[in-house]
Every structure is written in C-alpha cells, then in structure tokens.
Amino acid sequence: MKNNNVIEVENLTKKFGDFIAVNAITFEVKKGEIFGFLGANGAGKTTAMKMLIGISKPTSGSAKVAGFDVFTNTEDIKKNIGYMSQKFALYDDLTVKENITFFGGIYGLSRAKIKEKRSELVQELGLGDIVNELVGSLPLGWKQKISFSIALLHSPTIVFLDEPTGGVDPITRRQFWEMIYKASNNGTTVFVTTHYMDEAEYCDRVSIMVEGKIEALDTPKKLKEKYKAINMNEVFLKLARG
C-alpha cells in the first residue's frame, strides 16, 4: 500500500445473480481520515462495507484493508478493524463492565490490558455510575457511545461505523462526533455511513454511491462547489435524484 493509504479499492464488484449491487467501485482512504460513505437506501453501501470488513466475498476487482486482501486475508482484516452499527452493538443482558471485558477478550487483549482500557473508558465517558448496569437499560445515546469506545478497544487501524447516530438525540449525536474527531486526531481512520447530511459536512472526504457506483468523491467543500450547492443535503439530492 502506498502513501499512508489504509484502504485501497479497485473495481470492486459484487453481483447477486443478475443484479449488480456494487459496480466496479474504486477509491482510497488515507490514515487518520474521516471518510463519509453516503448513498440512498439500496445504493449498495452495506454490500460494499461487508466486503471491506471481510464478511462478504467480492465477485471481482481487488481491495486491501489495513494492508490485507479482502479475498485471502479476511481474518487479519477482522483483527485490525473495529466495527459498530446501529443494529448490533452490545449485549443487552450484560452490564457495561461485562461487555467491555467480553469484547476485550474477543479481541485477544490480556486481562491487565482489559482492566487498564476499562478504567480509561470509564473515566473518559464518565461511566462511573452505570458501569454495573445492564446495557439494555441504558438510553440509545449511551449505548452508541459505549459501543464506539468498545470498537476502539483493540486500537484498530480503521473503525467502520454503519449509521452510528440514527435516532440519537441531537446533543448526544454531537458528543459522538467529538469522539470521532478525537479518534481521527489519534491516527485512527474512520469510515462512516450516515443519513444526516450535516454529519457529511464533518467528514474529510465524502463519497456518494448511486445504483452501485460511486458517482462523486471529494471534500465536502469541493463537492458543494462542483454541484453549486449550499450544503451537502443539496449535493446529495442533486446526485441521488437522477
């Protein structure tokens, strides 16, 4: 991989029978970048993301994630990335503490390391009062913040976030983005999907998928200039409406 790229994708394609879900997409993501991966429902985002995190085999093309091949080294990819989505995050029937310990164990951290990471996390998120509560009893915003921190527990090169802020209240949504900025500032690459177009503005670069293809990829500023739009919402409407 060249110049600090942590994701390199070339002509990556996924077909289901006759249907081309992802059609020869090509892009690169740099270390520490916040990369927004946007598109309408059904545009192929989830399928593309599944290939990148090593749980779906591409039909053709090539891609490397954290230096590992998506065809042959999927287990290495999984060890070097973090992942969270709105749907699956934590175990509701375990406490916050148990969830941290469990995921730390899954990622192969030592007991001492887990303990250290756990107190760090409790400190940073101010979890003191709720560390022994069942995750299921916490508000969605808390779950999402904890689950993001857990996705970072094993210091992954890249963290993939699939609509992490859907339905979350506006204050927590912003606290969540501050956590993203911080991770990126520490050198972690953030690959994120969202339907909130104001969040697209927070990304370093944004790609917009339309019917399986990447129709646009640039900084929010340049995209707005190119499509003569006042904000990313307008850029999105102009591109995806077609």
Add this chain to the structure above:
Amino acid sequence: MSISVKNISKSFKTVNAVDDVSFEVKEGELFGLIGPDGAGKTTIFRILTTLLFADKGTATVAGFDVVDDFKEIRNHVGYMPGKFSLYQDLTVEENLTFFATIFGTTIEENYELIKDIYVQIEPFKNRRAGALSGGMKQKLALSCALIHKPKVLFLDEPTTGVDPVSRKEFWEMLKRLQQKGITILVSTPYMDEAELCDRIALIQHGKILQIDTPQEIIKHYPKKIYDVKAANMYRLLESLKSFEHHYSIYPFGEFVHYTDKREDFNPQELYQYLAAKNHQNIKIEITKTTIEDTFMELAK
C-alpha cells in the same frame, strides 16, 4: 379538535415513558412530535390508537374517547407504526386488499386517495411485501394506512433510516394528504423535518419541552448564534471549550454553532483568541437559529 390529549402519563416498571403530556391537534393540521429515541413518542401513538391504556389522563381522537369509544377510533384512524408491520408473505396487492376488506371497503372505492403513492409501487403489485426495498415498503404501509379514508393519520417515525431523497418525497406526499383534509400526527427524530410541520411539540424523557409553530419556537431562542470555522475542527472545538465566556458549542455541518454568556459579546475578541491559538482560516459570522439549536437548549 381532531386530537386532544390531557395530562396523559404512562410508566413501564420504573420508567416514566410519558409524563403528564397534554396537547391538541386541530382538524386538518400537520402536527409533529419531535424527539429522539426513548422520548415517549411511540407510547403516545399507542395510547392514541387505543393499543395501550394510559395510567393517568384522558384523550380523544376524532371526537371519540380512547378508552370508551376505542372501536369507533379504530374505524377512523390510520396508523403506520415505526416497525414495518404488513404481511411479508402476501404480495403488495394482497396486503392492500386485506386492509381494505377488514375496514369494509375496496381498493376501488378510495383509490383516489392513495393513487399518487400507490402508482409508484403498482408495477410491483405481485411481489411479496417482504421482498420490497425500504422505500417501497414505506409507500405500501402508507397506502394500507389510508385505504379506509381515515380522518386522522398516525405516522410513527416514517422516515427513520430513510435517505434524504426518499425523505423529501415522503414529506411531499404528506403535504398532499393534508390538502385532502386529513389530520396528521407524525413523529420524527430529524429536526429538519420539524420545519415542515404546521405546529410541533418538542419532546424528551416523556415530557413536552415546548409546543408552537416552528417559526415561533425558533423566535424564542434566547441568544445570538455565531457560525465559527477554522482549518482543524477538532482543535477548534478544544479551543472554544477553553474560552471562558462560552455558553454553548455544537458542531453544525461545516461550522460550529457558538453562543456566548455575555449580552455584549464582540466576535472580534473570539477571533483574536483563536488567532492567538494558531488557528488558520478563521471565520466568525452571525447565523440563523434552527429547531435543532432550540431543542438542544431546552433539553440541556
């Protein structure tokens, strides 16, 4: 009044899901319940559609009491729950026919009302509902909720997880339904959709924070908001937080929305402070208040 809610409360075990909520929706109004997950929106919907009893308080829908006249209400309201609740194994057309039959009507009789929406999924009328895309499911669910020509339409988070293009189209559909005289109560976590309603109630933790037109709610915001921008967003946030006079700091798209504690705040002072911290490309401009700013101020 099309909907009248008086002092409704509902708890589940130790959680006060809805806490002494009152509001009224006029006939033909498009009224929004705006709040995040867990605010109590769905519980209010379920009480108003007679699927759940309130612990306290009373409510009427289309003139009928939600407890005493529950059967009447069911004939006069359409309800689209947040979770897709049609029969996945029936085709598009079968689902619609099923709901029409249950309400003692036919697709033909009220076709005019759903035409705009249904024509978009009609090419797929023989496809099973389970195999539809998210956007198409939503259109089918709305058609089914409308097929008996309800007086009041309840839409619980119809646009959650829906992309901006489909969201815009959905709201255009709602406006057209409103013009046909249907009262609509809609909930959403998207604050930008609040501005499309006639009146809104901002809700969090089971309590209503404020009820008014979107314009009036924005007017009540107590402070001037400034857009602040600099080359490095993370560093900018850190610097603003250590600026002693800050009142609130929230990222908003490419800017940070900044408010100051003082009445006589001079933006030039903040500019110099940021410049001294080596920020590049600093921009500070006064900006318009949004519903989201107001919500965050009230929810603090």
